[in-house]
Amino acid sequence: MTTPVTVPATRATPRSPRSATLAAFRALVVRDLTVLDKNLGRFLPGALMQPLLLVFVFTYLFPLIGQGVGGEAGAARFSTLLLPGIVAHSIIFVGIFTVGMNLITELEAEELEDRVLAPTPTATVAVARIAAGALQALIAGLVVFPVAAFLPATPVYLQPDWPVLLTMLPLTCLTSAALGLALGVLFEPRSAPWLFSVVALPLSFLGAIFYTWQSLEPLPVLQYAVLLNPLVYMSEGLRAATVTGMVHLPLPTVYGALVVFIGVFAVVGVRGFRRRVLS
Amino acid sequence: MPPGEAIRTEGLRKVYPGGLVAVASLDLTVRPGEIFGLLGPNGAGKTTTVGMLTTRIVPTEGAAVVGGVDVVSDPARARQVIGVVSQANNLDRGLTTWENLYFHGRYFGMGVKAARAAADQWLEAFRLTHKAKARVDALSGGMKRRLVLAKAMLHGPAVVFLDEPTAGLDPQSRLALWEIIQALHAAGQTVFLTTHYMEEADRFCDRVAVMDHGGILALDTPTNLKRSLRAGVSVSVRAEGDVERLADQLGAVDGATGAWAKDGAVRLHLDSADGALGKILTAAEQGGFRVTDVSVSEATLETVFFSLTGQDLRE
Numbered sequence: 001m002t003t004p005v006t007v008p009a010t011r012a013t014p015r016s017p018r019s020a021t022l023a024a025f026r027a028l029v030v031r032d033l034t035v036l037d038k039n040l041g042r043f044l045p046g047a048l049m050q051p052l053l054l055v056f057v058f059t060y061l062f063p064l065i066g067q068g069v070g071g072e073a074g075a076a077r078f079s080t081l082l083l084p085g086i087v088a089h090s091i092i093f094v095g096i097f098t099v100g101m102n103l104i105t106e107l108e109a110e111e112l113e114d115r116v117l118a119p120t121p122t123a124t125v126a127v128a129r130i131a132a133g134a135l136q137a138l139i140a141g142l143v144v145f146p147v148a149a150f151l152p153a154t155p156v157y158l159q160p161d162w163p164v165l166l167t168m169l170p171l172t173c174l175t176s177a178a179l180g181l182a183l184g185v186l187f188e189p190r191s192a193p194w195l196f197s198v199v200a201l202p203l204s205f206l207g208a209i210f211y212t213w214q215s216l217e218p219l220p221v222l223q224y225a226v227l228l229n230p231l232v233y234m235s236e237g238l239r240a241a242t243v244t245g246m247v248h249l250p251l252p253t254v255y256g257a258l259v260v261f262i263g264v265f266a267v268v269g270v271r272g273f274r275r276r277v278l279s
Numbered sequence: 280m281p282p283g284e285a286i287r288t289e290g291l292r293k294v295y296p297g298g299l300v301a302v303a304s305l306d307l308t309v310r311p312g313e314i315f316g317l318l319g320p321n322g323a324g325k326t327t328t329v330g331m332l333t334t335r336i337v338p339t340e341g342a343a344v345v346g347g348v349d350v351v352s353d354p355a356r357a358r359q360v361i362g363v364v365s366q367a368n369n370l371d372r373g374l375t376t377w378e379n380l381y382f383h384g385r386y387f388g389m390g391v392k393a394a395r396a397a398a399d400q401w402l403e404a405f406r407l408t409h410k411a412k413a414r415v416d417a418l419s420g421g422m423k424r425r426l427v428l429a430k431a432m433l434h435g436p437a438v439v440f441l442d443e444p445t446a447g448l449d450p451q452s453r454l455a456l457w458e459i460i461q462a463l464h465a466a467g468q469t470v471f472l473t474t475h476y477m478e479e480a481d482r483f484c485d486r487v488a489v490m491d492h493g494g495i496l497a498l499d500t501p502t503n504l505k506r507s508l509r510a511g512v513s514v515s516v517r518a519e520g521d522v523e524r525l526a527d528q529l530g531a532v533d534g535a536t537g538a539w540a541k542d543g544a545v546r547l548h549l550d551s552a553d554g555a556l557g558k559i560l561t562a563a564e565q566g567g568f569r570v571t572d573v574s575v576s577e578a579t580l581e582t583v584f585f586s587l588t589g590q591d592l593r594e
Binding site: 004005006007008009010011012013014015017019020021023024026027028030031034035038109110111113114115116117118119120121122277278279 | 330335336356358363367371386387401432433434458459463465
């Protein structure tokens, strides 16, 4: 350097703990959305590909080549029950793969240190991750909606129950993001492939996406075992919110279970996060 | 905290799970506006000390106050008064150079306008404006370090901590960084840094604490540390035969303040260089040694470290 360095006298005014936490929280969420915005070109194809294929094969190709379920009426019923399932599936995939995977790599690279040094309790950084992750999940759920509604060969009968939909969507998105935080702190890069094989696949196939929970009645053991799967409540809840004429889990059960899952995942995630970034 | 103290620790201790005592019991005071250096070899406990003072490592025992805030009981508030340059360049790789500074300001509660202006100013001050839109991965090592330091300074911390700031930098970048650190010092900034480069500690630090095995062995200005040894020069004497016996022989010469046998040679500290060579050769000859090599160097902090621990700093 040739000319002498002049030191700027910039300064952040110290704030009360509450105000500092609010400011940091907001900035952390905006930071995550800024990064999402930059990566939208990668995020959207990732979010759309699997639902697109599922909808295409099950509700367009199968009926076309005569492998449809239960004739034309059956096919229409299937397309209809699949729509909320696919939306729930997209939402949970964002949690597992976007929130979870990102966190795994960032924790490994100690990349979160600059945010952990923000003047707020460490938990704020983790909770901001849940908030930003939930918004990302919501975006994924919303872009998948038209795919699942208009692509199937047979009509999809939608009848939104708005109050349920407007409460269910945020809850499903928060469940997904909190799950992502918990997975992100529990898994290491070495075990990350398990996220797909051991976490995502069983959750998806046993998540009441392709069938209603009620229809598992012939297999009571399975029917009750899948109640440990948060995706079951997400699918059933969104089903209750978007279509009529299908038996779903009682709404209080769905709301209650989602709230419990959010709580458990958040506690596991925040504790694990603190353990990973502080020593 | 009494005025005149930027950092104060009392009995600060860290034992990691598994029983490793990284810092045994640390009592030190850093004055406002000084460059305070923690000098020691790798594994001495320097990084753990900085980690505890910057809220990322929770002490097992003891107290630490930085900029008037108790780091242990109120880490969230303490983060408002500290700036941290850790060994891993703690930059946000999802963001550009400019955004790294802007969001840092926002995390610390600056408004949009203030954060923008601050980001611009620091880029300008540290000659990074032309890289404002670059991804941080595209920056050179020296630029990254400058950006981390700009981030650490942006919110106006009472103390800025630098953990091995020049490690891994080329000589030119090292010099540029020291120029910046000295400019911060001139502006009244309190700087707490760790290093295992004794020349840097000697040249740039107002006071130096020599650390090894989790404890502080000596703490003073570099000049006083060297003076306290009464060692004007450090001499390395190589000879054929039993070096242990040679060490005893040389340790007895007039003006010797310490002699150690090490790696087939004798390390001798003398109060002054006057007539040193003659005294050494005479003493060696009297003991029946044939001296093969003698090298004399001025006392440095390395000499201080050696006389405190019997080890070289970089072993």
